[in-house]
Amino acid sequence: MSKQKVMMGNHALSYGAVVSKVNVISAYPITPQTQVVELLSELCSNGALDSEFIKVESEHSAMAACIGASAVGARTFTATSAQGLALMHEMLHWAVGARTPVVMGNINRSMGPPWTIWSEQTDSLSQRDTGWLQIYASSNQEVYDSVPIAFKIAEHKKVQLPVMVVLDAFFLSHTSENVMMMDLDKAETYLPKYKPKHKLDVNEPYTFGALTTPEWYYELRYKIQKAHENAISVIEEAQSEFKDMFGREYGLVEEYKTADADTILVAISTAASTAKDTVDELREKGVKAGLLRLRFVRPFPFKKVREVLSSAKKILVLDRNLSPGIGGIIFQEIKSAMYNESNKAPIYGFIAGLGGRDITTETIHNIFEEAEKQDPKNIIWMEVKA
Amino acid sequence: MSKQKVMMGNHALSYGAVVSKVNVISAYPITPQTQVVELLSELCSNGALDSEFIKVESEHSAMAACIGASAVGARTFTATSAQGLALMHEMLHWAVGARTPVVMGNINRSMGPPWTIWSEQTDSLSQRDTGWLQIYASSNQEVYDSVPIAFKIAEHKKVQLPVMVVLDAFFLSHTSENVMMMDLDKAETYLPKYKPKHKLDVNEPYTFGALTTPEWYYELRYKIQKAHENAISVIEEAQSEFKDMFGREYGLVEEYKTADADTILVAISTAASTAKDTVDELREKGVKAGLLRLRFVRPFPFKKVREVLSSAKKILVLDRNLSPGIGGIIFQEIKSAMYNESNKAPIYGFIAGLGGRDITTETIHNIFEEAEKQDPKNIIWMEVKA
Amino acid sequence: MKKDGDKIIFENAADLPDMAKSMGTTRFNKTGTWRNERPIVDTDKCTGCGICWKYCPDMSILEDENGKAAIDYEFCKGCAICVEVCPVKAISMVEEEK
Amino acid sequence: MKKDGDKIIFENAADLPDMAKSMGTTRFNKTGTWRNERPIVDTDKCTGCGICWKYCPDMSILEDENGKAAIDYEFCKGCAICVEVCPVKAISMVEEEK
Amino acid sequence: MLEIRIHGRGGQGSVIASKILAYAFAKEGKFVQAFPEFGVERRGAPVAAFLRVADKPINSRSKIYKPGHLIVLEPTLIAAVDITQGLKPGGFIVINSKRSPEEFKEKAKDSTIATVDATEIALNNRLGSKAAPIVNTAILGAFAKLTGMVKIESVIEAIKEEVPIKPEENAQAAQQAFDKTII
Amino acid sequence: MLEIRIHGRGGQGSVIASKILAYAFAKEGKFVQAFPEFGVERRGAPVAAFLRVADKPINSRSKIYKPGHLIVLEPTLIAAVDITQGLKPGGFIVINSKRSPEEFKEKAKDSTIATVDATEIALNNRLGSKAAPIVNTAILGAFAKLTGMVKIESVIEAIKEEVPIKPEENAQAAQQAFDKTII
């Protein structure tokens, strides 16, 4: 008995936390995330959500509060964006090392200075080395569904890692779309109460995080890497169970007309959604175009990516982010993932849409065109006023 | 009339700041960096260094103070490590966007939790997407020399970006080695007073960093990328001038017996230094081994790396760092840099030495041996108690 | 970089400063369009006491040739603070044309 | 995970907890080796007032069967606080064997 | 695909209008996107909101540059901003104004224009104050009337579900506007 | 390549000893590395410091597991820790002790052992207090005497340049230890 609503991405994210029955929320406002703290404050205060909301004085503290609460065994949630995410950075590393399965929404906004509030994925992608799992959504339905899925993965005994659910500023956060809501009871069947394997407990008192010499630190890190590797099958299970219960299907990646494609575009987030229209148009013109959207950037879906790209003749990567010095982050990730593969098709890297500049179907048409002319060694800047 | 001293890496770093005649220092203590703040405090207070030392309450503030001072046109310096570097994170992005040529020493220490103070490069390498230039030293002489070189690059009108000088915890920071000191006057000829192109100035009052809409943010980021590209030739010039004046030669990378090598090991920092002995031993046994040490990780020396690796039959990458989910960061960087190249030699990624576990010549021997047995698709963990 | 009145025009990236260095002023932004209502000064009543000038958050009270208050309609946002603070009620708000 | 007295022995990564969860105690660390000098209680003088016990930072004052102070030499670091605080000067420091 | 742009002032509820209208369409089985101008506009400053409506899921998640139709909450804006920028010919324009549609004809020759005195309707329903009437629900009634794209019943249902304060009055305002729209 | 390990207690100056000795070697044209145990040892706890010396630049930047020679600042440590762990046969051991070298013979049969009462020498030179004598300079004189690897003049020069407090007294202590070493 699911109900349709029209809601902005920020509300979809918040209701995702509601159906996940989170116990503790701690968050700090920042444009373009504010509707999340506002709606969750409202829902906590009117009883629709039975959760503690710790109204902290910074994002750094928000993440720290979530980590502390999670260590006691509470299901914890926060949300932020850009500067807030960056300010949390030390605690992002912390959540991973402490193996606290916090789930966080991040609204992609470009990094200052200069001040900016518009969409770009540099904020979250530049956290790629912290060990967080990252889900990039491309619709509000996906945002909503991804929250309980994220908890299910995060809390899994073979994973025990924090997960970020990432959505584009404005293009999703502030855009209202059709969203099918879950039934609360059914959601609880999908995602039962969190039962932690390790927790702070006066009846079984242990110390967590004591100084660790070179004797065992190495192995503790090794276990984090293994948890990332384990996460792949855990995700597949969690998403197939989700499909069985709610009918909506998600993969590690989304393939769109890739099966017979000569040229495959790799992208994430809303740009990947927009690209579907371009692929359709190109197909109409007889161009064998396809799209590979990475829904998960961490764990990096190596196997899937390699499989999908194995027979492409040309691989294009669209990055709405910049790692200064190397160009687009997804470009680097894809090249690296494909290096030791037998398919040696050239991979082209395109930058577009930084700082909220729009990425339209035309932009993506231009990318397909530019690929014909350019050297893959260069970083190709789309629509830059160079 | 240069004088030989025996000093620990932390003092080499501090004296590097002294010969650079920095105007403003702001730093916060953290093991294994404390000797830097201690020596600089001493030198500022006894007049050996004519600089303001702002003793802030956190690393976040240290970087913020440096950025503010740099924006007025002061030459600014700081140093930190691991948690401190992570705590600065938002301001690391800031220094790049604001184009403030701060120079920072970072002593590589592994990230908590659990608490640890030992060497590992994850702290600085996981800042690779912030846009900072990064120099990885492998001797105390190099640490010392790299500070004035770093300022020369950072302040160059075609660059204007902050630079990190990175050294291994304990293996350099606390190890005393022979260091040839520079003459102060000669150093000033090499690195004259900083003359900023843009600064906060009541006589020419401008605003920096105002809200920037999608109209121009994109192009400002493009300029940062260009600055990274410009940095390559600026570095080459700065280092050749350094050689002319002080006789010590540094490259973007260091090549060791790579010219005719079949198997090239890529590494950074002290592990790369230790590897030289292994290469020598292997050569003695008739194995055509070589070593490519990345001195600069940002700007990434694409051209050099591609050139050196162009005819290797096997490429091994040693990472004393972990980006959970993908393995070693240098491994990823190298694969990505080599993807569109004609040499498709397999690239193997090895993890070793996390959390300060020692990397000995034997470890590196084992790496060369493992490469014969392993699949390059896997992350290969050396000496892990798996 | 070119200027077109209060507006600044860049050609391309090369034309931009290295970072967001603002060389123009907010005078480019004619906030007079924000008004639904406009303040009108009754110069007969106005004593030139300067109180409205002192409190206008938008620097939109000018001094006319007789030392009386005058409104800068290019920028006045129509907040009506001046109406409120004038001790002799010399300012009143009227609707903007629709 | 195995225990060898106060020491904890892990076999390998699989044997470790998922994070640094400490299951042993610092009793593994015999800080008695830190001492250059050792405190000696003169049980004749000792009144059993408990003051030395109260102030020892290393939990190294025990109570003997007569209610007098006794030193736990396995852990006592030899700081001499107990010597200082004893109101009847019942404790004194002597050099450790060299 | 329908693409609609709404003009108003910061604080007037253009974004809410776009959301309610989107919801009304969704109730009729449509796929929708409603979004504000992505900016930092302040109370009083001219702002816009947007709406896409289609029969199948909407992939494109970029902005709207060439709207087919317009809704204008605030007539003074017509002097202040170029409301017809990018407007496709042959669409509908609804304006909150006492005046007749003809008076706006020159602004958009190819469009079908309707006017409604949403301000008066709002005030009659005690929605807002004279200085700040709440006209964003009333005007949607006029939109339904002018375009016939969405049923007034859907609009009214959407209002009742989405408007937390005075839902009945708002719904009534929409109905009255529907009735009083001058085309 | 020489590899030397120094044993002491936290706060006793083992690390400074390793640095001074390194500097002395450097003055004679050697390449050196001196480093502490990489730990969090506290005052009072047993600690170690290390030294490498070679004729050409030292590439290897890993720890020392098999030292050739030992310096022991604190005799009580011999009971507390296994000081000869990893020690290569045939090396030198200098111990701060009143006792004769023979009494330590069983600890390291293959080594040449010397003792010196560095504590007394230190106190005679007013270095430190009875509870905490500063013996780290004196013992270096004994090292020079025992091993002949480095000139006592170099050690003394290094002490004078590197020790900020009472450099002369420290230098003198080294000289006296050199003279009084019992091999």
Add this chain to the structure above:
Amino acid sequence: MKYTIPKEELVHPGHLACQGCGGALAMRIMLKTLGKNTILTFPACCWSVIDGPFPYSAVKVPLFHTAFETAAVVASGIKAALNRVGDPKTNSVAWAGDGGTFDIGIQALSGSAERNDDMFYFVYDNEAYMNTGIQRSSATPKGAWTTTTPVNHPKATPKKDILAIMAAHKIPYIATASIAYPEDFTRKLEKAKEIKGFKFFHIFAPCPPGWRANPKDTITLAKLAVETKLFPLLEIEDGEKYTINLPKKDKGKPIEDYLKLQGRFKHLKENDIKEMQTFIDKKYNRLKILEEISQ
């Protein structure tokens, strides 16, 4: 026209503040008094937007926009640099909102104050995070509505006492100021200019949209805040010497006068208002005592 505060304007019109913004007026008064020899630092706050988009700016002095939590320490860095490579007489000025001061910026602020760095710190207090759309800050008064303190659970804890916190830092000069009393504000600025060390100003700055108030009432509200003793105008020297400037009379206006002009207090019951009045009276009395004992 009569000019009771400096005439020269150092703020440009066309800035992006809402109609009737108290914070915009506060800046106007501050800057015209401190003068051109001033370098500004703004953290994230309404003023990061008010200042206008690149390549435009609303201020006529150099301005460095910085991260939300760093205003104080960036101004410290600027001052240190001025001492070395510029004119040490230039004022280094941090200008922040209440969120950037009471909450996320308090650590950097405490650090600069502890070092007694020679600079000005201004907080324009509109009692919430306005730039992001009216979320509670620790400066939000008890009982007030914000988007994160809904009317059924309005803010439960009282406004953080930033003056007492700064006084505890024993800095040479602390003052409160109000846009309704520009001459008092200007006098204090002139006085502070002569003092070396850390100078802290707490400015009361009504925000019409955030307070659900009519833009025209901005000055009225600021005046009532003083007259009701909610926000007395005062000075604290060296953390201990208190001087209350206004209100002169001990019996202030009732707090209702102030509350009723604002939508954010609309839900308050009679009892809540009584409690608030008691709180204000108690706090004011303590100030009076502190003033007395410092004589």
Add this chain to the structure above:
Amino acid sequence: MKYTIPKEELVHPGHLACQGCGGALAMRIMLKTLGKNTILTFPACCWSVIDGPFPYSAVKVPLFHTAFETAAVVASGIKAALNRVGDPKTNSVAWAGDGGTFDIGIQALSGSAERNDDMFYFVYDNEAYMNTGIQRSSATPKGAWTTTTPVNHPKATPKKDILAIMAAHKIPYIATASIAYPEDFTRKLEKAKEIKGFKFFHIFAPCPPGWRANPKDTITLAKLAVETKLFPLLEIEDGEKYTINLPKKDKGKPIEDYLKLQGRFKHLKENDIKEMQTFIDKKYNRLKILEEISQ
């Protein structure tokens, strides 16, 4: 043997504190009084090392090691979680050094205090960053040597007045405590256990290596700090009600008695000591006045 404080030990011997560590003793007293129903949080500080390396620990209650700047808010998070998924009666306790409290942790601390979260916060104050080797913190007294305040430029600003700062937060309970007065400490802990809200303890904890003092003098120093009125034992309720417990007599011992046992003050001239004495007397007098006016 006579036990004047609870007998049960909740700290294990073998911990890694230096000989004569005041901080180690402080923990011993605190934990035995608060008892087993306690969850601890430590930020970076000497206690992160004292606790022992993984897989060992020196405490018998659950302990979460956290990042340097986060002690207070992690304890807030723990308490919130206890309220939802655990036993709300369990004490959530942050235990931090002076650096983690006065400096890098003050923002999180201020936040938890402002929310009046139901928890304990203990600062064991050894007046510098000891874990990293004796660098100045804002708790370092004026005139003291540390490795970053060399003797020719010793610390120039006075110790930050954390009590006044916390009092400004109007939290229900603040106390000072000393390892030299365990019974007083225990009494205050028992009292605090009964109070809901934020409880702050400032504990004086001499550090032999950091103060260049003899380990045997740890208790003597702690006692002298009280007897010289440098560190009076007191309580502050609701930020306003001051009670001075010790020293009883107004005329304290001269500060020289305290200084001369410590190498970090060796360089001080007679004048410096006089100035310090004046500072102490003045501060104590102000406390007395605050005590009086709160009666």
